[in-house]
Amino acid sequence: MGRSIGIDLGTTNTVVAVLHEGRPQVVEDDKGYRVLPSVVSVDDFGTATVGHAARNKILTDPDRTVYAFKRLMGRRFDSEQAVEARKRVGYEIRPAADGLCTLRLGNQVLTPVEVSALVLQTAKEMAERALGEPVDEAVITVPAYFNHQQRAATFEAARVAGLRCERLLNEPTAAALAYGFRRDSDRTIVVYDLGGGTFDVSVLHLSGGVYEILATKGDTYLGGEDFDYRLVDYLADHFQTQTGVDLREDRTALQRIKDAAERAKCELSFTDRTTVLVPRITPQHNLELAVTRLTLESLVEDLVDRTLDVTRRALSDAGLQLSDIDDVILVGGQTRMPRVREAISGLFGREPSRGVHPEEVVAIGAAVHAASLTDRDDAPQHVLIDVTPFDLGIDVIGGLFQPIIPRNTHVPTSETRAFATSQDDQEAVRVTVRQGDSRFADENEFLGEFIMSGLTPAPRMQTKVEVTFRIDSNGMLHVSAMEPGTGESRRITIRN
Ligand SMILES: Nc1ncnc2c1ncn2[C@@H]1O[C@H](COP(=O)(O)OP(=O)(O)OP(=O)(O)O)[C@@H](O)[C@H]1O
Ligand SMILES: [Mg+2]
Structure with missing residues (x-):
């Protein structure tokens, strides 16, 4: 029997981890990358490229390259979320016979499940290469707020990828497992997970290896992607005022602004001001605009407020006050934005926990759980009580x-x-x-x-x-x- 691994199948990035000699480790690919972008590009022969190479094709082959497809898992074509995605992405989303979505990439048609399976298969191969042995089982994480269909779709993707999914583990629960691993603590914590596509918040109690989730809330359509689109609209509106051209009507231009917007957003986590420059966005024009951190913050203020509302409601479901919380763990790349950290510190009146890697912690927790499900003598022991x-x-x-x-x-x-x-x-x-x-x-x-x-x-x-x-x-x-x-x-x- 092969090894069991932990996989965080993210909207933006997929991360793979294993427990090796009692220590959780993130798996690196042959180039040393620790994340696998959840991006797939397919050519007319049906040959797929996955990860970093596919990410580069978002700009060159936008109609054959899919990203953020986790947001379409188990969703109906006529759902509000699929309607919104259709306006934003460079690839074509079509209805499937069963009412769900299919993705048209050049002359190929794939489902979100099949595309996810390609990412999972690449993750499996990365782990096999790193471990030098076959891998056939995995614990795969899903947003806690994923519903039955979204979970069933993820389970099916694992099957298509040739992986036996031993458990679908909720992402905030996985983060808590990584936080509590080898730590003897009796604490009540909040996990606030704002990733590329989804937002989850869980309130948990940890004590003597028992992880009891007290409440969980979230939004499976709120994440960094939405922050990017706010900036995209700001840039496109500015360009339209200046030139009369709406860049949102041109898929290639739209993908180029989206790429520039995401980069500017990330830079503004470290600097107060940056310049977005997309040369020759139309044959006659460059797109050039200075954006400050304050402008970005004002564009996304309501999104940050929404996460705070959800957090308050999770606490109220758990029957707790803000002051009952011993520690707040920030998970997900979007929590690197200073405004998000400030908002959480403001709400709880304390600094969030440091020392948790926001992009890796979920995969690490999944690896710890995968190891606990084996019958090895040194398997970690814990009890998860999820909701x-x-x-x-x-x-x-x-x-x-x-x-x-x-x-x-x-x-x-x-x-x-x-x-x-x-x-x-x-x-x-x-x-x-x-x-x-x-x-x-x-x-x-x-x-x-x-x-x-x-x-x-x-x-x-x-x-x-x-x-x-x-x-x-x-x-x-x-x-x-x-x-x-x-x-x-x-x-x-x-x-x-
Ligand atoms: N320094 C930064 N400042 C602001 N945002 C950032 C920064 N670094 C990464 N991000 C954003 O974090 C998001 C990706 O985070 P992450 O990798 O945790 O998501 P994911 O796990 O793939 O998604 P999900 O958990 O929602 O399925 C992207 O939207 C990215 O732009
Ligand atoms: Mg995530």
């Missing part, structure tokens, strides 16, 4: 939503509720599964539905149906229904 982030339930009469598993319930878990038929001789019931915190069904996100037919004819309210929701350790939901009178049951796979 489900959403209320999960079904539609009931009157357009209402009945939660079956409330958010922040420990997983794995299982809950059963009995429902009665509403009409005489009713033969079938439709079970519609949703997530969300509204009392009204249609305000919550639809996850899937099934019909249980062949019920025993009887006057209304006499025939009972028991619906069971089970959430496994990967955070995936399994729903089944049974008529207790007959023992007849139906199981459904949750799908859009």
Whole structure:
């Protein structure tokens, strides 16, 4: 049997780590890079380039090069997020037969799952090269706020890549594991993870090797990419005022501004002022504009505020006050922005923890967890008690939503509720599964539905149906229904 590794499959960067002689290590590629950009470029023969080489092609071959595809995992083509992505990216997003998204790259069509699988396969090969032995198992991290479909898509990507995914681990939980590794502490901490595409915040208690998540909240469509787009719009608006040309209508120009904007954003974490220069953005013009740190901060202020709101709500779900928190861990490249650090320090009235590498800590935690799942004598020992982030339930009469598993319930878990038929001789019931915190069904996100037919004819309210929701350790939901009178049951796979 091969080795098991930890993989942080990020929106921007993928990081691979292993536990080697009891110490977690980030895997380097043959050029010494410690991150693998989550970018894939495909030519007309279907040959894929992954990582740094593909990243360079975002500018030269924007219509054949995909990035930030994690934001499309398990998402419907008509979802708000896919509609937003379609306006922004250089590649073409199309509807798939099952309602999800496909990506058209030149003459090739791939799904976000297949593209993710190419990144995972490259990550696996990097680890095999570094370790000199086969790797066939991995713990893969996902945003804590990923829903069932997004998790199922990630699981499937691992399968396509030839990896057995032993566990989908929540990213903030992984960061906490890395933080707590070899540290004997009894602490209540907050993990604030603002990466390239997603935002998660978890409140945890660590004690004697037990990691108990108290609450988790987030937004799977809020990250550094959105900070970049604010600057892109600022630059494009300025250019339009000066020249009358809207650069957003030209995909190649758009990718060039996006690239320049991201670089300027990162520079402004170290300097107060920088100049964005994109030569010959149109045949007649260069794009040139000085941007200050203050301007950038004003452009993204509401995004930073949104993360603070989510953080406050996570604390309130955990039943804690700001002053109950012993330590705040900042994870994700976007937390390198000074304004983000200041906002968090301001909220908690303390400096966040230093000594955690924001881009590597999640992969390290995944490697520690992967090692703990082996039966080796020196395997690290810890207990993880994670939670489900959403209320999960079904539609009931009157357009209402009945939660079956409330958010922040420990997983794995299982809950059963009995429902009665509403009409005489009713033969079938439709079970519609949703997530969300509204009392009204249609305000919550639809996850899937099934019909249980062949019920025993009887006057209304006499025939009972028991619906069971089970959430496994990967955070995936399994729903089944049974008529207790007959023992007849139906199981459904949750799908859009
Ligand atoms: N010095 C910096 N200042 C500001 N932002 C930065 C800096 N360095 C990196 N970033 C931003 O951090 C983001 C990438 O962070 P990271 O690698 O943690 O994301 P990820 O793990 O790939 O994404 P996610 O966790 O959301 O799936 C990018 O948007 C990048 O522009
Ligand atoms: Mg990340």
